[in-house]
Amino acid sequence: MPPPPNLGILLTQIQYPGSTFVESEIIRAWLNRHGAEYDEVQFNVRLGEGTDPGEDYTEEIRRMSIQITQKRADLVARIADQVDLVECKVRIGGPVVGQLLLYRGLWHRLHPELPVRRLLAIGRSVVPDLADLIEEQGITIETFPR
Secondary structure: OOOOOOHHHHHHOOOOOOOOHHHHHHHHHHHHHHHHHOOEEEEEEEEOOOOOOOOOOOHHHHHHHHHHHOEEEEEEEEEOOEEEEEEEOOEEOOHHHHHHHHHHHHHHHHOOOOOEEEEEEEEOEEOOOOHHHHHHOOEEEEEOOO
């Protein structure tokens, strides 16, 4: 399988949509290691309905409110007819479990035709006593130290 057609461009980006500079360094390291395994990589992917403040507001305000309250996966990486959901944290801890499990459910509602293959947490490090508990939830952890 060929890598995503824009992989070269992705690897030269300084910062990725929705990510801090440090998170972008981690994502770039992950893309260097795994980017060629995928057909497509998307960033800051909105999931869920978000909150509509109602008809008392302009369409623009309603649209912005919905967008800023939607959940957002850091990366969705497609391989054939499946996806991997990737969450990037500088230090991977307990909250990543809730995020990824909820993202999987929201993804399934929106895209039942593209099942989730894997949940991935990437970061610089992991909270020491949580790595095994996170992995027991079906989440793969990968670290990219400085």
